Amino acid sequence: MKSIIILCFIGIATATLSTDSDKSIETPCPPKNQFGEIAADQCCGNIEDCEIVATSRIVDDNxxxxxxxxxxYTNEYLTRSYEYFFLAAQFGTYAKERPGFEKxxxxxxxxxxxKGIEMIKEITKRGFSHKFILNKETATIMSSANVTELVAIAKAAEIEKSLLVRANDIHRHHSHASLDASHSCGYDAGLSHYIAEEIMEEKTETVRTLTGHANQLKRLFAQDPKLYPLSLFMFDKHLQ
Structure with missing residues (x-):
């Protein structure tokens, strides 16, 4: 008797399963604003009919x-890259061969x-597209033709120091907020950490190195201007 009852249950379950298999599998509606705005309110049915606009933005809605x-700041790196290139090109010619300075x-x-390309990737990771917005003060690329070795090093030190100061200002903008502040104030802990770790530490060391080179060249010239060409030659060998 028990075996007959079990067979009856199996038959009913099999019939129910075969009936359900003929139905199309529906895609459940995800809750609205789970991944952003849902383009269509009625998204039940096929998955192709449900369009979700996903975003990785964490600062605010827009x-x-x-x-x-x-x-x-990112675009300034690209601009400065060309400026350094023009400076370097002057020390790799037949008229002024300074391989160390060129290097x-x-x-x-x-x-x-x-670094500019790397920072473009950082901004796109946050769901924003990169725009070529230039500062008026740094938009012009100066060729700096016919500069001396000392002027070139001093100019490079000035550029790197300005980039360091600018990074410090932007870090302050993205790293300060309070719990009751508006979420649209620009606070981004990840970006401020990136600026501190990947930009400011490297820039601090670069500024120290370049200012040291500039001061050393000044001392060499002040000690004996007549021997300065030989000192400059030895300094170039040191840079190689």
Whole structure:
């Protein structure tokens, strides 16, 4: 008797399963604003009918203007890369062959370009597109033709120091907020950490190195201007 009852249950379950298998599998509606705004209110049915606009933005709903200063700062790296390139090109000619200075300035050019591309990736990770917004003060690329070795090093030190100061200002903008402040104030802990770890530490060391080179060249010239060409030659060998 028990075996007959079990067989009856199995038959009923099989019939129910075969009936349900003929139905189309419906996609449940995700809750609204779970990943952003849902384009269509009626999204039940096929998955193709449900369009979700996902976003990785954490600052606010639109973030307009909140990252403009960081974007300008990113573009300044690209601009400075060309400026370093023009400076380096002067020390690799038949008229002025200074391989050490050329190597130093070319390295600064490559570093500025690579860091600019890296920062573009940082801003796009946050759900914003990069824009080529330039500061009026740094939009013009100066070729700085026919400069001396000392002037080139001093100019590079000035550029790096301005980038360091600017990074400090942008870090302050993205790292200060209070619990009762508006979420649209621009606070971004991840970006402020990136600026401190990946930009400011490196820039601090670069500024110290370049200012040291500039001061050393000044002392060499002050000690004996007549021996300065030989001192400059030895200094270039040191940079190589």
């Amino acid at each position: 973030g307009i203007g909140k990252y403009d200063e960081f974007i300008k 130093l300035l070319s390295g600064l050019s490559d570093s500025a370009w690579n």
